[in-house]
Amino acid sequence: MTTVESLSHFAPEIVLLVGAVGVLFSDLVFRDKRLIGYSALGVIVVSLILIKALSVSEPLSLFGDFFLLDKLTQLFRVAALAIVGIAILLSLVYSPLSKLYMGEYYALLLFSAFGLILMSAATNLLMIFLAIEFVSLISYVLVGFLKADKFSKEASLKYLLFGSVCSAFMLYGMSLLYGLTGTLKVTEMSTALASAQQPSLVLTALVMIFAGLGFKISMAPFHMWAPDVYEGAPTPVTAFLTVGPKALGFVVLIRVLSGAFTPFFDNWTPLILVLSMITMTVGNVIALSQTNIKRLIAYSSIAQAGYILMGIATFTDLGIQAVLVYAVVYAFTNLGLFVVVVATSEKVGSDEIKDYAGLARRSPLLAGSMLVFFLSLAGIPPLAGFIGKYLVFAAVIKEGYYVLAVVAALNSVVAAAYYFKVIKTVYLQPPRDEDALPCPWPLRIALGITLAGTILLGVMPNDLIEFVQSILPLS
């Protein structure tokens, strides 16, 4: 499809770009800086409406095969916008940001939404790399946005250094692939690779691409940056980082693996099996000893990536469904958790778990929500997290990877132990002071969305599963 025709299908993204630029300049106009945030929110909403209005049934190849607009893209461009929308809602309340350059901040968030959408749609190695780098660069800036805070600066630098190295590896891997196949189109690669003369080179390329994407999804051993970055970044940015780049990283992983590497399935499955086990175990075991809620969630999100990798390891239809469903329910749940964290830190002024003591007395709403989100992460039915966990377990059991299943089951118990450490503090311990915790309206909206998602997708997952099933097989 030609560029001009493609543009009409790109209307939501164009709105996003124009809106981002507009928000950037609105800083000069608005005296009340909150209006900037509201207009950024407006951009997201308009973009979402356009997506709804323009939905297509057949996969479309856009901009000369650089992008593919299929149901997978459809799902994740809505997800990307929703994730950024909730991050904006959190930012409206998060006070450490309020004195800083709000125009730039919200513009960067909107740009990152654009980048995430590119990630979900890109089917060309070059475009994949550009999209990932685009999101990464914005993330480095957002993480260091609290200029006066040394943790924020440290986090930003760490993230930058770690990310650059991983990107370099990925780029090298991609160039190897190009050398082997003579094409950059992921969809055409598997035929060319199937007849490749040097399988060892293919595997080298594969491992290098894993390094780059593993960094995005915080897969062990490329996870070391995650805790420091998640702790140091402004909380709304942390919320965004734990779900946005991670979920989209999995989408890219699926696209690359299904497009290029299917002939080498037997080679990489054992690798991912092992990486999955290591990732979940490392995340869960280290999370046990955390005292800061953001770090705890950071390690928990590493572990969650490990569970999602279970689906990648099988790479059956069921496994891919599991990955997609898990990514969606995880996004709802983890974002919801951060709503509670922002609300609490605004009043309490700390992210230490011990300061959550007696939250149940001070705000039954926040405490109850936190309980729901943690139970969902722990995979307790009938919440959304259980559906995700059920699916990954089903995928590995169906393929007979019993060791992985048992390791994951044991890991879930460890995870429950530290999730309940927080729940214990919230419900079982007496509050230090009885002041009620306020929950301003942006947080109420965010809480409403995430709670509804976490509960409804658990009780009635039919529509999501049906949609995800209709995505497969990937073209």
Add this chain to the structure above:
Amino acid sequence: MTSHILSYIIFTPLIGILVIAFLPKGQGEKAKWIALATTLAVGLLTLVAFSQFQLIGEYQMVEEAEWIPQFGVQYIVGTDGISFPMVFLTALMSILACVASFGIKERQKEYFVFYLLLETGMLGTFLSLDLFLFYVFWEVVLVPMYFLIGIWGGPRREYAAIKFFLYTLAGSLFMLLGILAVYFGSTPNTFDLRVIAEQDFTLRFQQWVFMAFFLGFAIKVPIFPFHTWLPDAHVEAPTPVSVILAAVLLKMGTYGLLRFNYMLFPDAAHWFQPAMFVLAVVGIVYGGFVALAQTDFKKMVAYSSVSHMGFVLLGLAALNEVGLRGAMVQMFTHGTITGGLFLLVGVLYDRAHTRDMTHFGGLSGQVPVYAGILIFFSMASLGLPGLSGFIGEFMVLLGGFEVRPIFTGVACLGIILAASYLLYMIQRILLGPLNEKWSELTDINGREIATLVPLMVLVVLIGVYPSVLIEYVAPTLDKLNMLLNPPDTLLSSVGGAP
């Protein structure tokens, strides 16, 4: 015409939860009345279902609906002779423990919300005929239980609560793996218990899955060596929660063994028979000895539970008609008797604020009514003929003796031990000279007696005329027995069928 009575039974407590949740601030006192009304409503609905219950071996009052058709998950509830007594017990104990909960003074709204959620979870667990649905309810039970122990429990409540939670979760995750294996192992892939029961699994497959399920249920029962959470949970839990825990939650484990391990994997059940005998006998004797060594009244009752649940396992291990029936009777009567004993522990603790049996003495003169009731329940627990405890244990031993006389002989030690620790308890609390410290102790009050009388009626009724219970469980158990021990002619005809 399908009746929705079972769904009403399961979900009525949720209505109570909603009403309590919308109580205005400062009206927490009313929560207990709403909870009582709700449990009474469930009780009434259970009686309605009871009136419709037929003495057949098939599932009755079945309701089916699609839930998640993409995975083949259905909402199927139904009851039979195994689950209905458990539902009856749950409904009854929920009412009694709710009355016993009237002493809860702090965070009443939350307490009764969790309490009613627990009731829904328990009822759903017993009534689900779909493995996925069953797992959902099974897990739903964990969360309110964690809070009921963790918020309203004794000094070490946080430890006890998380220990209970993690132990049970670990078991149930292995059960989930087993459930998935069964799902993918059956053709067509299904969670429907009735379809799975007709599958012909290979012995090897059955053994693995049996073990996965067994782990989940053994932790819940608890079967030695998975019992260590039980004394902690029981001792720290508030009285009504201990009652529910002993009377209903432990039965979920043995119920699961009957419903899933036995019905779905009969060949593996035979293969595991020796192991189950060993575990049962170890549990009986070990639990008895440890109970004998306790000075804490509640801990003694908790360990006596380990011993008595061992008898249930012994009956199950026998794999014959009288053993299975005995196990079922023992499950029911253990619920009533031990539930009663925990209530009595609570009555004493509320007044004396200690459970150390060595601090008491001579209370029989001070609190004669209490003493009488305590002696009654102790006699029932140690198996005095004429009371229900005797019936269950006698049938279990009879069944066990047919198969493994030596093991069963050793298990008889459990009865002697029960007599020892219970009589020793009576001696230390009720007999001897009155400890002057307790001269102000008041006798059991009307509300407390009201919670105990229904149990005493059941204990006497089943003790004198066991058929009232057995005739309800027999048709289903006979069917199960046929499955476990197919007559040769039947076996060959089934084997010959394509």
